[in-house]
Structures are given as structure tokens and as C-alpha cells.
Amino acid sequence: MSACICYWYLISIIIFVKIYKDAMKTITHQPFLEEVVGYLNRSHRPNTALVIVPNQLSMEYCGFVCHKAKWQAGCTTLHQLMRSHSKLTLLSTWALLRRLYASVGPISQEPFEQFARWGRILLEDFNAIDSYLIDGVALFESLYKQRTREARCHQGPLDAFKKVRSLPLWKEKESMGFWEQLPLLYASFREGLIREGKGYEGLCYSMAQPLPEIRNQALVFVGFNRLMPVEAEFIKQCQAMASTAFFWDTDPHYLDNLVNIAGHYLRQHREKKWFQSGFSPATYFNDPGKKVFLTEVPTSVAQVQAVVAALAEKTDEGKPRFLPSQTAIVVSGSDLLIPLFDQLADRSIPLHCRVSYPFHATVIYCIVERLVQLWESFVAGQEAIYTHMAAVWVLWDPFAAETAQGAAMRPPLDGRMLRSLFDPWLHQEGLLAYLQAGLTYMYGHFIETDRLFWVVNKTALRHLLSYIEGLIAEMADCSIAFFLHGLKSSNMPFHIDHPATGLYIIDVAESYNLDFENVFFLGMNEGCFPKRTHQDSFLPYDLCYSFGLPLADKVAEQQTAYGFYRLLQRAQNIYGYYVQKNHLDAAGEISRLWTQLTFDSQLNIITAHHSLQLLDRPIAPIVIQKSDAVMQLLNRFLAASSRLTPAALIAYLSCPLQFYFRYVLQLKQKAKGDSEMVQLGTLFHDVMARLYQPFVDMQVDTSRVMQLKGQVHSKIEEAMAASHTPIGAPLLLRALLEKLVTAMLDLDGAEAPFTLLGVEVAMQQSMALDGERKVWLGGVVDRIDRRHHVIRMIDYKTGLSNGKVGPIASLFDPTKIQKNKAIFQLFFYAWLFHSLHGADLHQSIMPYLIHIRELFLKDYTPGIFQSDHGTHYHRIEDMQAYLQPFETGLKALLLELFNPVLPFVQTADLTICAYCPYVRICQRD
Numbered sequence: 001m002s003a004c005i006c007y008w009y010l011i012s013i014i015i016f017v018k019i020y021k022d023a024m025k026t027i028t029h030q031p032f033l034e035e036v037v038g039y040l041n042r043s044h045r046p047n048t049a050l051v052i053v054p055n056q057l058s059m060e061y062c063g064f065v066c067h068k069a070k071w072q073a074g075c076t077t078l079h080q081l082m083r084s085h086s087k088l089t090l091l092s093t094w095a096l097l098r099r100l101y102a103s104v105g106p107i108s109q110e111p112f113e114q115f116a117r118w119g120r121i122l123l124e125d126f127n128a129i130d131s132y133l134i135d136g137v138a139l140f141e142s143l144y145k146q147r148t149r150e151a152r153c154h155q156g157p158l159d160a161f162k163k164v165r166s167l168p169l170w171k172e173k174e175s176m177g178f179w180e181q182l183p184l185l186y187a188s189f190r191e192g193l194i195r196e197g198k199g200y201e202g203l204c205y206s207m208a209q210p211l212p213e214i215r216n217q218a219l220v221f222v223g224f225n226r227l228m229p230v231e232a233e234f235i236k237q238c239q240a241m242a243s244t245a246f247f248w249d250t251d252p253h254y255l256d257n258l259v260n261i262a263g264h265y266l267r268q269h270r271e272k273k274w275f276q277s278g279f280s281p282a283t284y285f286n287d288p289g290k291k292v293f294l295t296e297v298p299t300s301v302a303q304v305q306a307v308v309a310a311l312a313e314k315t316d317e318g319k320p321r322f323l324p325s326q327t328a329i330v331v332s333g334s335d336l337l338i339p340l341f342d343q344l345a346d347r348s349i350p351l352h353c354r355v356s357y358p359f360h361a362t363v364i365y366c367i368v369e370r371l372v373q374l375w376e377s378f379v380a381g382q383e384a385i386y387t388h389m390a391a392v393w394v395l396w397d398p399f400a401a402e403t404a405q406g407a408a409m410r411p412p413l414d415g416r417m418l419r420s421l422f423d424p425w426l427h428q429e430g431l432l433a434y435l436q437a438g439l440t441y442m443y444g445h446f447i448e449t450d451r452l453f454w455v456v457n458k459t460a461l462r463h464l465l466s467y468i469e470g471l472i473a474e475m476a477d478c479s480i481a482f483f484l485h486g487l488k489s490s491n492m493p494f495h496i497d498h499p500a501t502g503l504y505i506i507d508v509a510e511s512y513n514l515d516f517e518n519v520f521f522l523g524m525n526e527g528c529f530p531k532r533t534h535q536d537s538f539l540p541y542d543l544c545y546s547f548g549l550p551l552a553d554k555v556a557e558q559q560t561a562y563g564f565y566r567l568l569q570r571a572q573n574i575y576g577y578y579v580q581k582n583h584l585d586a587a588g589e590i591s592r593l594w595t596q597l598t599f600d601s602q603l604n605i606i607t608a609h610h611s612l613q614l615l616d617r618p619i620a621p622i623v624i625q626k627s628d629a630v631m632q633l634l635n636r637f638l639a640a641s642s643r644l645t646p647a648a649l650i651a652y653l654s655c656p657l658q659f660y661f662r663y664v665l666q667l668k669q670k671a672k673g674d675s676e677m678v679q680l681g682t683l684f685h686d687v688m689a690r691l692y693q694p695f696v697d698m699q700v701d702t703s704r705v706m707q708l709k710g711q712v713h714s715k716i717e718e719a720m721a722a723s724h725t726p727i728g729a730p731l732l733l734r735a736l737l738e739k740l741v742t743a744m745l746d747l748d749g750a751e752a753p754f755t756l757l758g759v760e761v762a763m764q765q766s767m768a769l770d771g772e773r774k775v776w777l778g779g780v781v782d783r784i785d786r787r788h789h790v791i792r793m794i795d796y797k798t799g800l801s802n803g804k805v806g807p808i809a810s811l812f813d814p815t816k817i818q819k820n821k822a823i824f825q826l827f828f829y830a831w832l833f834h835s836l837h838g839a840d841l842h843q844s845i846m847p848y849l850i851h852i853r854e855l856f857l858k859d860y861t862p863g864i865f866q867s868d869h870g871t872h873y874h875r876i877e878d879m880q881a882y883l884q885p886f887e888t889g890l891k892a893l894l895l896e897l898f899n900p901v902l903p904f905v906q907t908a909d910l911t912i913c914a915y916c917p918y919v920r921i922c923q924r925d
């Protein structure tokens, strides 16, 4: 061997030793999988043995351990093995739904899109029935009998659908017909698939039988917990035909404690003779060397920041305190993945994960929403098409590759160039083909990088394309609502592959066979860990129970408990985080699993508090320059089709960046705050409009108002039935609404007669910015009426707000706008009304702010009040004197907003951020 070859050989050995030294997952106790592989090596199991593990993540860890031990055995998951021994091929969900629709269609007589919503639920039920080897026909027959009994007892047959919100509201006869047909439907659907050699998961597994060649293999089943009957049956058949061995990853600490649900399934397995030898008596659980910390944090995101900060800590020797390869971050469900990935995005830590990530949390979702809006405008031939093109362009820009082709994605933003870019996509046949063309182009020009933010979004783009591909395979086109509904609620599989060196991010219920020296548990709050689960089903609890089908929440609880206790077995440094109760986050209680740990173990758990001040990560301010692209989006307010509302101007005054997100990028987010209060306000306005709408342009006197009081109840019912959002607490809301509307009518009765000029009156007017540009302004005022020759601009406020105003200039002061919101809005309406009708008006315009809650106070007077340079306030009876200074302030504000050199910046007032829906983007939570 030459000196040169010797040198490189030595170097490669050093690198190999270094990688595997760093890649040791535990230091104190050998990982379970290494123990198993070591045992198999010692017992001279053939290198051709096949190791079978519960899931893909476990398989990757196993592959790494086998490679490290230089053991050549193959490794697979149980489901892969069963599929390869099944007579059936697994079909995609869309393909299954199409086939099911062909059978169900004549019964339901619905279009496919409507059927698909509940067809999925039925498919899930079929899947569970087959996975649990249950007689589905007998089960559905029992269901029919139960429904018939209920119908006889005058319980509406639709009660059965209570849990399944998306089901159609069939009439009684039709729904009973449906229940009656279910046994036959199940049997014929299943038989049809078997004839075709196809199936859904449960069916494929139930048709799996070990093939004869399995006799030549040594099968080693490692680290299982819950086994569905269909899996247990397959394993039993394997055991009868081949050499098998079982290894259970457990600890006597919870296995022998009958009340600890972590050992629920394993205790059942231990009862079976052929499984018993695989249980080891060794225990590591109560190792006194373990360090266990429970830390209370102020917010959900603070715990993520605390973990990421811990990962950056160094020992006195300057080495990382927690080597990524020996560390896992454990979550339950996908909620915390969003802030976690966000915090890890700019850290150069290698990751290993296989998780389910919410698709709606990606930028790609925003892009596809915009592409869909663009399509809608294109089909309708609207002008807004260019605004949507520019918006897609702005959102896509960070992902566009800097290649010659990528440069094509950055044309100057004039309409003609944009059109030439989007036209080939827009002229495809239908929505799906258009999206497929556009998104395929974007995928082909996606920037090449391994940085987390881009990897997540590239995965999202791939997920989106395969979702569209799946739809196209089964249907020529679909409606926008159907397309977005399915997509928004979808989770995408997300995988990063560094099994040896990476920091593992794992869902606790998927953590089979994984061991680490350091484990960080996030979200150790009740309701989060285990995560609450709800699964829609046609099958009621009592029938599930009597036929042996488990409840989803019980399964989730037992799996999470097992994952949690199992990860604690060999770990030495354990950190749990839970969120304290605060005004923004109502969680607060520690997870029952952690509480149980404090009672049933001998571990010394140290509790601590983590304050936000400890965070070391500097957060860069966000400044959005008004580039051509941004100005193009902003300029939509220069067309009459888009108006700046008082809410938009208030958002700008509160925080220019918030305005940019909400009104320029149009990123729709659910507003933070009390949702019941928001619903109350919306419903109150709706009820008042319904009551008064028939009397527009008529005089309303006291007797009319008294009549209206008799309609309050029915109008509330109408408004609630028409509500687009599910009502949270309907009884309470009904009672509150009745009280508030009645109080409002009492006030109207006392102030009658008045002439109603309009309810929910939409107004729109332009204001010249300079010689060339004029901005469109508009809004909807709750009610306008005339009383004693005074025109009242009425605004109902169900929440708290201020009715006292200082100098008019203070309405444009960003530091005071939160206090002055309601006044700004009403002055804005008064100005709009005056500028539209001023020339014909010989009457006073009065801003009439009504705080509905204060109607119950004895001396309450509606209106807006101004100080007389002292402590005394007078009510503003006529806006005349205020309109000019208000217009001057408004114009100055608009000039600032449309000034291209002034960027959109963040507010300095953190109290505004506390209720801002974009707080995550700014990392001010």
C-alpha cells in the first residue's frame, strides 16, 4: 500500500470513528436497539435475519445501529412486510373515494364533492373495521337496528350525524334508507375491490398471509406496543411458519404497575405464551443519576426558544452541552412544529425528523390561495388579475432560483410582462390544469438549498403537486371551495434524513425504539400532551365498544403514555416545558403524564421558571421597503374596486407592518382575542339590521319600536342560523343578545320618532393625493337616521371603547389610535357622508357612538364628547367644525402611506403585538 493510500485510509478511519463517536445516541445506558443487535450477534443469528420494527423512523434508527454494529440484517416495517405479503394493492384515497361514490351515489344522490366530505369518514370506518377483524356486515346491521329504534323513540335520525358536521342533512326516509343499505354497501364495496386486486389499508392487511418463502427467513420483531388484531394475526401466522424472535422495549417500572397506562398493551402481550420470552427484567427507569427538570414558561413559543437556547450552550471546555446526535425534541401533535422549525431555521444544526407538518402554515399555501384568486379574477375577466399576479410574484420571489431560467421569474413588474409569465398557465383547461402548470414551473425553478425554511416550502410544493395529481387522476376538474377545503386541513409528510448525526424531532407517539441521552419534552400541558383527538365516525361509542373497536382518544392516550415513559427509560437529562396560565394562552395545567411521573417514580424532579428575558436570540426588525412590487400591490387602492376602510387606516396607524400584512399582502389570519365577544358584536349588528331594514326611508315612532321588540327573538334565531362561523356558546349568546338588543330598542323608543335613512350603509369616495393619483376610501356605517333635523351617524359598539376626543390631530397620533379607534371610525364616516352629500345638506351631522353595554347605566348618554379646555366635556352635536381639520389629517396620512420612500415598519408598542395575528411572524410573542 503506498504512503498516500495509507494516509487516506488513516484519515477515513479517523473520520469514521469521529462520526460514530459523536453519533452515540446514549452514553450512560446502551440504546435498546443496540442491545437487541448485540444479543442477536452474540447468539449467532444469521446475518440474513429480517428485523421488523413498528415504523419508518424506527427503521432509520435501526439501519444506523445495524450499520454501526456491522450487522448485515435487513430491516423493514411491519406494514411494509404485510403489504408485500398481501394479495391486494393499496389504492390512493381519491381512487377509493371514486369507487365508493360509484356504489353510494344512487343512495345519496349528491355530487361527488359533497359526497367526498363524508365519504372519507365512511372509508375510515371501513378501514378500522377490517383492521380490527370485525364482522362489518353484522356491525352495520346493528347500527341500522339502533337507528330504527331511535327513530321509533322519536329521536331524530339526524342525531346520529351530530358528530359529523360535514354530513348532508338528509330527510328521515332517505337517511333511514342509507342506514339500511350500509351492510350491503360495505360488503359489495369490499368484494368489488378484492375482485380487482385492490384495497384500502385495513383490507390489504386483512388479506395478508405470509408467503411460503418466509420459511427461509429468521424474523425478529422489535419494539412493538399496540398491535391491531390484523397485525397480531399476521405475526401469529409468521410464527407458525418461520423462525421468530420478539423483543419488547419496556421497563418493569410501568409494565408491572397495573394502573400505569403506558404498559397497557404490553401487559396484554405478556399474557401470550409466544411473546413472553421477549420481555427483559432489566430496569433503568429510576436510575438515581438521571436529572429531570420541569420548567414553567410564559408562552408556547418561549419553550421552543428555551430549548433552542439550551442547544447552543457550551461546557467549560467549549464543547456543546447537548450534542445534536444524542438529543431529541419531543412533541405531541404538530402544533409546536411551526415555532420549532421557525426557531431552528437559522441554526446550522443537522436534523433528523419524519413528522406531519400543517400545510396551511407554509408560504406555499399562501401562494396557492393567491393563484386561486388569480384564476377566479381571470375567469371573471376582472382588473384585479394584475394585483393577484403581483402578489404571487412577491410571495414566490424568495424561492426563485438565481439561474438564467430563474431570472425569468423576475421580470419588470409591468402588466405586459406579468401577463406573459402567467398566460401559459391561465390558458390551461380548468383550475387543476392551470395550477399544475404554474406550480410545476415553480418546482422546476425552486432554489437549491438545504436551509430549513426552503426545505419545508419545497416539501409543501411537492405535497401540493401530488395532491393536484391525485385529484386530476380521478376527476377532470373541481370547484375552488372543494380544492381549498381539502388542502387547508391537510398535513404534509416532512422528512429530513440525518439519522446518525442529526438532532431528532419526534412525535412522542411515533418514538418507538429510539433512545437518547438528552430529551426535551415540549408542550407538557394537559390537553396538549397527549394531544386531544377527535375522529369523526358513523359508528357510535356503544357499538364500537360492544364490537371491540377502540376509541381514538383512548388509543392516543395509551400510545402517548408509552412513548413518554419509554423515552424516559435510558435518557439521563430530561427537560419538560409547560406553559403557565396567562391572558393570551389559557392552557396552564401540567400534563397528567408528568403529574403521574412525580408520584409513581423515584426521580428527583427539579422545577424551574423560565422568563422571556433569558432568551439570547436577537430578533431582527422587519422593514418592508416600498419596492415596485409592493407599490403595485398598494396601488390597488387607487382603483374604485378597492377602498381603504377606517379599519385599514387604523391598522396602519397602529402598526404599518400589520397594515402591510393584512391589506397589502392580504394574509388572512384569525384575529386574536375573545371569539365569543367578536361573535356577539357581529350578531348584534346583524339582528339590528334585520329589525330595521324594512323601515328604511320611513318614520319610526315609539309604537313601531314596541312592535320590533316582539320580533327580537325570531331575528336572533335568523341571525344565528345565517352565521358563517359555528356558534361557541349558543345559549349564553342568545340570552346576552336578547338583553342587549332590547336595551338598544328601549333607547330608540325613548328617542323616537326618527326617520330611518339607512342601515349598513356602504359609502365610497375618492381623495386626490396629488395631480395624478387619487385614493379610494370607503366603509359601511351601522345606521343613519334623522332626528329633529340632525343626521345621526350611528355606530354600535358592543365592546369597550372611548367616546372622549382631544384635539382632532390626536386622531392621527399612532400612540393614541388604540384609544381613539371608535372616534376615528365615526369621524371618517361623517367626513365620507359630508363629502358625498354636503352640497345638498342643510342639516347638522352628528357622530352618534352607542356603547351598548353602557345602556344599562343610569346616566348614560350616547355620542362623542370633547373637552371644553377643562374637565367638562360637551357632546359634539354637529361635525361641521371638525371636518376640515379631519380631512387635513387624513390627507397627510394618505400621503405618508403612499410615499414610496417610507417603508412599512413595526410598531414600538408591544401591547398592540399582543393581539396581533401576525405576532408569530414578528416573533414578538
Ligand code: SF4
Pocket: 655, 656, 657, 658, 661, 906, 907, 912, 913, 914, 916, 917, 918, 919, 920, 922, 924
Ligand atoms: S406583531 Fe407587532 S410589529 Fe408585528 S405586525 Fe403585529 S403589531 Fe406589527
